[in-house]
Amino acid sequence: MADRPILEVQNLQKHFNLGNNKILKAVDGLNFSINRGETFGLVGESGCGKSTAGRTIIRLYEATGGKVLFNGEDIHAMQGKDRQKLTRNMQMVFQDPYASLNPRMTVGKIIAEGIEINGLYSGKQKKERVNQLLRDVGLNEEHAGRFPHEFSGGQRQRIGIARALAIEPQFIIADEPISALDVSVQAQVVNLFKKLQKEHGLTYLFIAHDLAMVKHISDRIGVMYLGKLVEVATSDKLNAKPLHPYTQSLLSAIPLPDPEAQKQRQRIILQGEIPSPVNPPSGCPFRTRCPHAMPECAATMPPFKEVEPGHFAACHLL
Amino acid sequence: MAKPVLEVKDLRVSFKMYAGEVQAVRGVSFNLNKGEVLAIVGESGCGKSVTAQTLMRLVPTPPSYIKEGSSILFDGKLEITELTEKKMEQVRGAEIGMIFQDPMTSLNPTMTIGAQISEGILKHQKVGKTEAMKRATELLTLVGMSNPEERVHQYPHELSGGMRQRVMIAIALACNPKLLIADEPTTALDVTIQAQIVDLLRDIQKKTDTSIIIITHDLGVVAEIAHRVLVMYAGKVVEQGPLNDIFYNPRHPYTWGLLRSVPRLDSDNSKELESIPGSPPDLYAPPVGCAFAARCPYAMEICKEKDPAHFDVSDNHSSACWLMHPDAPKVEPPVGIGGHAHG
Structure with a gap:
């Protein structure tokens, strides 16, 4: 069991039926796994x-196809009690700290809700646990009696993290947890995520669009384009030697906060925009914007193959 | 001109x-x-x-x-x-x-x-x-x-x-x-x-x-x-100057904090990101003295009492910080600030 990844995603699909015979393939065949204690950035x-991938993994959406194995058990086949057991081990932190906290509940109640549902602690112990959680995320005990509107964005995100931690999960999915925050506060929250991981041995799936921040927090990174993974590698390797043309252009598009280095950089500026997922291009989804597109790319989807040990990419050039 | x-x-x-x-x-x-x-x-x-x-x-x-x-x-x-x-x-x-x-x-x-x-x-x-x-x-x-x-x-x-x-x-x-x-x-x-x-x-x-x-x-x-940058904090300009001066020779602790809290693709992952503790002040009742003093690691007595004037670093670079005063203790900017990061 020791070597088995905590989470295995096998050919996961999530399609939305839009009516009029239109199908939006939001997630279309994802394959990756996350090891215990690791941070995987998406x-x-x-x-x-x-x-959508994050929400389907935790089963906020039912999958259209494929499997998600958590500790070897298929999440999407679970029923009743098993499902509740799953949510104890897997929690989520949401993007918008303004919308994801109930404005009518005190912070103490918000954090304690999961503890009550799972019957973990009660009475004095519960209160003690809530106070402990508040301290863990850098708030203090007095905050338990206050309401969410009394807090700033960064503090609210800390409350969201405390709520996710309340029932001692093994695995946390963080969906754009910092994109609504200011730069200096983003750094505070990212540092908190790292600290809590060390203290509690947590595993994270960290979803974000900011590649520089994801690179900072993740051990391994998966790059998605139009519902498919195009590249998976360790974060150092992805940065040093990106294999897929999309990853290369994504890295190149990020402006460096360093004027001299910025001037000397050769940049790839992609033409056009991401096509509609309702009507994706044939073959490789990136071919319409790819500087290296060949006739072959329109014909078949390149296989997602292991180019170097632990470094996967889907491109006909490789 | x-x-x-x-x-x-x-x-x-x-x-x-x-x-x-x-x-x-x-x-x-x-x-x-x-x-x-x-x-x-x-x-x-x-x-x-x-x-x-x-x-x-x-x-x-x-x-x-x-x-x-x-x-x-x-x-x-x-x-x-x-x-x-x-x-x-x-x-x-x-x-x-x-x-x-x-x-x-x-x-x-x-x-x-x-x-x-x-x-x-x-x-x-x-x-x-x-x-x-x-x-x-x-x-x-x-x-x-x-x-x-x-x-x-x-x-x-x-x-x-x-x-x-x-x-x-x-x-x-x-x-x-x-x-x-x-x-x-x-x-x-x-x-x-x-x-x-x-x-x-x-x-x-x-x-x-x-x-x-x-x-x-x-x-x-x-x-x-x-070409030129104006750094604002709590309704005031705290530092302004040419692009390279702000990035390679910043003088205000807030600018330091801002520059250090940005993750870079070429930075070391194992290091903690530098963050600025706390959050900006409430502008219903702006603090007396320097608005950044409450979050500033270098704050002195005077910072809480009097708002700093703009001190000139050079002709077109100025910083509103008491550390720039001739009588203030000399503070070195934190590691990673100033100088060209890439040699």
């Missing part, structure tokens, strides 16, 4: 399906 | 609210020269957008008030703070163009692209409809839209976010303004589209020699496009 531009 | 396009002196803007007065902008001064790109950076609530909108007099009165003693001198002759609304209408769109953050909501969904671009041309210039439409087509070509002849008949919902931002830029440029204000022009866009738009703005600036004020919180975008 990046891509808006509309690439990264958030 | 030519006169600056814009001279802002001691600009103060407040919002009178039920709960009291929010002092959004508390004494901002800067100049903008012809053909220069000035970036205003700072976190949300620092007053950067209110400053930009006040330059166009777009903040409604009430609740906002430009305080007495504020001056915005445009083109060496127009005092924006004193213009009547009617006169202001002749300036907006003709002399000063503006690009807004959200291209989804800033365009009129019921008008074609062509009609929206030619609207300003028809208002400010003595041309007929056909001529205005022809100009609209040319502008769309300038901002890099394919098939401009067809595009002018399309509606905003038919375009993607990046395309809509291109249309916004075309509208702002329609009457060849002397000044272009871009308020977070790339924040709502994806990174590959952001690169396209920043490239376009830079290209247009070179072609037309327009002066640009760009408001952003993204230091990467600043590094790419700006």
